[in-house]
Amino acid sequence: MKYKRNKIFMEFRKLQSGILVCTDVMARGIDIPEVNWVLQYDPPSNASAFVHRCGRTARIGHGGSALVFLLPMEEAYINFLAINQKCPLQEMSLQRNTVDLLPKLRAMALADRAVFEKGMKAFVSFVQAYAKHECSLIFRLKDLDFAGLARGFALLRMPRMPELKGKQFPDFVPVDIDTDTIPFKDKIREKQRQKLLEQKRKERTENEGRRKFIKNKAWSKQKAKKERKKKMNAKRKKDEGSDIDDEDMEELLNDTRLLKKFKKGKITEEEFEKGLLTSTKRTVRLTESGVSDSEEDS
Structure with missing residues (x-):
């Protein structure tokens, strides 16, 4: 150098x-x-x-x-x-009879990516240097006309940089084209650029597929987890209510058997009522003592 x-x-x-x-x-x-x-x-x-x-x-x-x-x-x-x-x-x-060279510079940037990128880099360097100026009370970044500055650098679009984040520039009109399509006049540089673009496209596609797979996998795991939780809750509710259900069912079966015998005339009304009363007392007694029917029978 x-x-x-x-x-x-x-x-x-x-x-x-x-x-x-x-x-x-x-x-x-x-x-x-x-x-x-x-x-x-x-x-x-x-x-x-x-x-x-x-x-x-x-x-x-x-x-x-x-x-x-x-x-x-x-x-x-x-x-x-x-x-x-x-x-x-x-x-x-100031001299009034000056020539406006900006349209020509923008045309050069559209024709050659090297010119386009140099303009972008120059703009970024200028803004960053301005922000670090020794006389910050005079050279204040917030007062800078970014739109006018961008036009002065013959930019085709605003660059992405922290200093411009969240700002709007109605006075600056970007070109209505995809600036990624602007080629280098140098064929070797353009060939290298196209190779890099293709590599980035492949990486982007792979990353999107990977993100989709991870998302689907996570969704499947979450769904399976919900199903397991649902089954566990159902089992817990069944276990909690199983003793009560069995007692109620046993009492209902006894009452049904007594009713059938009474209708067939095998027992009298007095025996039927006595059987119902005995069944109820038996259920209450077993519930209070904590003894099951099978234990009593044994």
Whole structure:
């Protein structure tokens, strides 16, 4: 990486004119003469880095200018730099005859997944850096216009990230296509992507089948458990009521036998009534003593 960076740096120095896109790594210790402009797309997270950025121009007696872009809600940063870094700023008037390049950038993102993904990553990086800015009283994430920012990055849809969770963006209109269908122009990268997509589809299908099997298995076990519980409750109720049922049944059978004998004339009415009374007393006596009919007979 260091060799590649040095190579780019040397090639840039040999150019008659050009634009070098770089990070704060270039803000210190790098001397390129005759740099006319330093454009800061967003303020650095550290105020001292602002001065070092500006210091890349107007070196060794040469003239130069530095420009920083600020949103209306960030204008307090101007006074902050004047006090904290002794660095006064002057407002630059906007040019009205600018060309709107955003439609072209969105078309590029639709045509090449590499452009689409770079835009998404840049948006996420910007938002996360904004949330961690040193001057959090000035650069407040809650005041950021996410919809406008997404349009500025030529996004086709909003990325999924914690900072956007639960938020709605009526001012941002995503493209009406499945962004997973956007291919890489690089055929090798696209082939690898399709391979990964197919692998994910298989894993998703397998996981869905596994979840369904587990769900059905759990349902079957739960059903069997309910059936066992139902049978146990029925058996318990039967066991609890078995003694009473047997006594009632024995008394009923005795009464039935006596009634049949009385109807056939084998016993008199007096004997019938006496038999009923004897049967009732016998049942009560056996119940109180806890002796069964079989025990008494023996």
